Amino acid sequence: MTDDATELFDIELKLLLDAVYMRYHYDFRGYAMSSLRRRMRHAMGRFDCERMSDLQHRILHEPAFFADAMQYFTVQVSEMFRDPAYFLALREQVLPVLRTYPSIKVWVAGCSSGEEVWSLAILLAEEELLERSVIYATDINPEALAKAEHGTFAADRLPLFSRNYLAAGGRGSLSDYYTSAYGNAMFDRRLKKQMVFADHSLATDSVFSEVHLVSCRNVLIYFNRELQDRAVGLFRDSLVRKGFLGLGGKESLQFGAHADAFEPFVANQRIYRKVAP
Amino acid sequence: MALPRPLEALVIGASAGGVSALQTVLGSLPGSFQPPVFVVLHVPKDRPSGIPELLGGYCALPVLEADDKQPIRPGHVYFAPPDYHLLVESRDAVALSMDEPVLFSRPSIDVLFESAAAVYDRGLLAILLTGASSDGSEGVAAVRAAGGKAWIQCPVEAASPTMPNAALAHAGADAVLRLGEMCERLKGSTA
Numbered sequence: 001m002t003d004d005a006t007e008l009f010d011i012e013l014k015l016l017l018d019a020v021y022m023r024y025h026y027d028f029r030g031y032a033m034s035s036l037r038r039r040m041r042h043a044m045g046r047f048d049c050e051r052m053s054d055l056q057h058r059i060l061h062e063p064a065f066f067a068d069a070m071q072y073f074t075v076q077v078s079e080m081f082r083d084p085a086y087f088l089a090l091r092e093q094v095l096p097v098l099r100t101y102p103s104i105k106v107w108v109a110g111c112s113s114g115e116e117v118w119s120l121a122i123l124l125a126e127e128e129l130l131e132r133s134v135i136y137a138t139d140i141n142p143e144a145l146a147k148a149e150h151g152t153f154a155a156d157r158l159p160l161f162s163r164n165y166l167a168a169g170g171r172g173s174l175s176d177y178y179t180s181a182y183g184n185a186m187f188d189r190r191l192k193k194q195m196v197f198a199d200h201s202l203a204t205d206s207v208f209s210e211v212h213l214v215s216c217r218n219v220l221i222y223f224n225r226e227l228q229d230r231a232v233g234l235f236r237d238s239l240v241r242k243g244f245l246g247l248g249g250k251e252s253l254q255f256g257a258h259a260d261a262f263e264p265f266v267a268n269q270r271i272y273r274k275v276a277p
Numbered sequence: 278m279a280l281p282r283p284l285e286a287l288v289i290g291a292s293a294g295g296v297s298a299l300q301t302v303l304g305s306l307p308g309s310f311q312p313p314v315f316v317v318l319h320v321p322k323d324r325p326s327g328i329p330e331l332l333g334g335y336c337a338l339p340v341l342e343a344d345d346k347q348p349i350r351p352g353h354v355y356f357a358p359p360d361y362h363l364l365v366e367s368r369d370a371v372a373l374s375m376d377e378p379v380l381f382s383r384p385s386i387d388v389l390f391e392s393a394a395a396v397y398d399r400g401l402l403a404i405l406l407t408g409a410s411s412d413g414s415e416g417v418a419a420v421r422a423a424g425g426k427a428w429i430q431c432p433v434e435a436a437s438p439t440m441p442n443a444a445l446a447h448a449g450a451d452a453v454l455r456l457g458e459m460c461e462r463l464k465g466s467t468a
Contacts, residue, residue, distance in 0.1 A: 006395045006423060034364035034392040035374040077375045221345045221373045224366070228346065250358050250373050252344045 012052035013040055019056055020073075024066060026140060027203040028073050030227030036073075043072035067143070074141050075222060078115040079160060080153070080174075083249055084167035086217070087123060089269040091169050094244050095127050098212050104133040105211040107238065109202060109231070110219030111137040114148025115161075119168075120215065121191040126171045130194055136209060138200035149197045151187040158185050202231040207238040214239060218248035229257040236261045236274060245272045279426050279451035284466050285400030286312045286365070288393045290386030290416065292319040292408025294436025296328065298456060300335050302404065303354060305460030308337035309467050312402075314354040315343075315363060315371070315393060317384045319410065322360035329356045345373040357384035364392035380412045390416025394423040401425035404459065408440030411447075418448035426451040428459060 013036065017029045028036070040052065047069070049055040059066045081087050098104050104124075108117050117137040124130040139145050153161070158174070165174040178185040200208065202219070214235045220228050235245050236258055245253075245262060247270040253259050262272040291299055295318045306314070320326040326342075333340035333354075340354040341347075343363055347355065348370055355371055357363030362384050366372035372392075379385035390403050390413065403420040405413045407430060417427045429450040432438035445453065454462070 006398065010395075032364075032366055032372045032374075034366045034372045034395070035362070035376055037395060038388065038391065039376065075374065075376055077377075218375050221361075221375070225346055225370065248345075250342075250344050250361055252347075255344075255346050255348060255370070 009037065009052070012056075013037065016040070016052060016056045016059070019060055020066070023060055024063075025204070026070075026073070027201065030203055030224050030230070031073070031222055032224050035222065039072045039075075043069055046072075070141060070143070074144075076112045076141070076144055077218070078112050079157065079164065080115045080119045081161065081164035081168040081170075082115065082217075083269075084164045086246065086249070086269045086271070087119060087164075087168035089266040089271055090120075090246065091123055091127065093266055094213065094271060095123070095129065097244075099127070099129060101212060102132065104129060104213070105136065105209060106133060106213045106215065107136045107138070107209070107211045109138055109200075109214060109216040109235070111139050111148050112141070112144045114144075114151060115153070116215060116217065117148055117195060118151055118187050118191060119165075121195065122165070122170075122174075122177055123168075124194075125191060130191070133194050135195045136211065137195055137197050140199065140201045142199065145197050145199065149192075149195075151192060152184045153187075155180055155183045155185050202234060203227055207234055209238060210240055211238050211243065212240055213244045213246070215246040217246065218251070220251050221248065225256065232256055232258045239274045241274065241276055243274045245274065246270065247272070279428065280462065280466055281400050281402055281426050283400060284312050284402055286393060286397045287314045287402050287404065288390055288420075289314065289316045289404045289406065290390065290408075290413045291317070291406035292382075292386075292410050292412065292437070292440055294407035295319070296331070298406040298430065298436070299332055301456045302406070302459060302463070303332055303336040303338075303340070305463055306336060306338055307464060307467055308352075310338060310463075311351045311467065313349045313351060314338070315365060315389055316354060317357045317363060317386045317389045319382050319384070319408070319412070320359050322383070326356075326359050343371050343373065346370045357389065359384075362388040364388060365396045366392075367396060380410060382410065382412050386413040387416040387419075391419040394419045394425055397425065399424035403427045404430075405441060405444050406430045407435035407437045409437040410440055411443035413440055414444045414447035417444045417450070421448060421451070428452045428454050430459070431455045
């Protein structure tokens with residue numbers, strides 16, 4: 001590829017993102033270009049599109065095709081109690097503060113297929129806080145949301161999830177919370193009562209509730225700085241005074257526009273607290 | 278010299294045997310070295326690698342493990358964190374991703390090299406060191422296609438020759454060098 005080729009690829013990619021926005025109102029225009037380039041190249045390979053314009057044509061004209069192609073725009077990797085030290089810090093340092101509120105609202109932003117939502121519900125249940133909590137779980141991807149709501153995960157992932165759960169300070173056994181059938185683990189419906197699943201875009205939607213904790217991990221890494229600033233601005237505006245924000249292990253507020261609105265709370269787990277205005 | 282003029286950025290990929298080779302290469306960079314340096318070393322996931330701290334002791338430049346959207350500063354060395362891909366997002370910032378592993382590796386050398394090639398094109402020098410994988414082959418091809426230069430460690434010298442051999446077969450190189458020769462050229466690049 002020459003300079004020109006890279007430049008043309010970027011132009012066509014931007015046109016595609018514009019087209020997707022105009023046709024389907026999904027806004028990927030603020031996504032980080034470096035990984036989008038690679039994922040779109042994959043999509044072209046996977047769908048046998050020699051040119052980006054072929055991909056654009058099919059996306060524009062075939063809504064069902066766009067639903068398939070969507071997985072190349074968003075990344076879905078998650079596991080239950082991923083980074084156990086983060087959940088341990090929530091359990092030991094954040095929940096004791098949240099316990100002082102009469103009711104607790106948690107927002108899992110970009111919840112993907114829901115592993116983290118169910119993990120948080122278990123955490124809250126074990127701390128005897130679930131009954132007075134609401135967990136908002138939002139994502140832009142309807143398929144992922146449906147999976148998240150279902151709360152069923154492939155049985156072969158459970159050994160990893162169980163190890164994570166124990167490392168996160170789990171008080172029992174993860175198997176206390178699910179029943180196995182047909183190679184799947186279906187999680188306890190009682191955990192679900194306090195969950196609210198909703199389609200919400202950090203790129204185009206606004207604040208929908210006041211919350212005490214936002215957990216948004218390894219979602220911002222796919223955004224460019226401007227979109228990151230927008231998303232963190234939403235978190236700031238929805239958090240109560242001295243509310244908490246948890247990010248992914250390599251995500252940081254310090255390079256963004258809202259660095260001053262938060263202070264580190266558990267610095268090595270990237271848990272921040274909104275500063276009192 | 279097979280060096281981009283001007284040299285705007287340096288990317289380095291290494292796998293098995295890479296710690297010692299990186300120690301040599303990073304150790305040769307003078308404190309006056311201006312281009313930013315990005316490094317992927319294959320490491321096990323799920324634990325802090327400690328590698329940036331270790332290698333920082335041998336390098337005259339600041340060595341750090343990259344955070345997402347970390348600003349790129351001249352003469353700084355950025356390592357990919359375990360279990361994340363490291364990409365060059367623009368001349369101003371890096372990016373991380375948790376996209377699928379490539380050839381079983383995350384971080385992946387191909388991902389870093391391709392992203393850097395798209396940003397720095399002719400100003401990029403890529404160095405591929407020892408490794409028992411074929412990661413880096415596509416990356417070297419992308420760097421060369423974009424007009425940048427690629428140096429590959431002489432397979433005879435490499436602790437594990439698979440990676441240099443695979444890249445040479447797939448993409449060729451602008452120079453095949455021993456570590457000592459690389460170091461000499463890098464020292465000369467700031468002159």
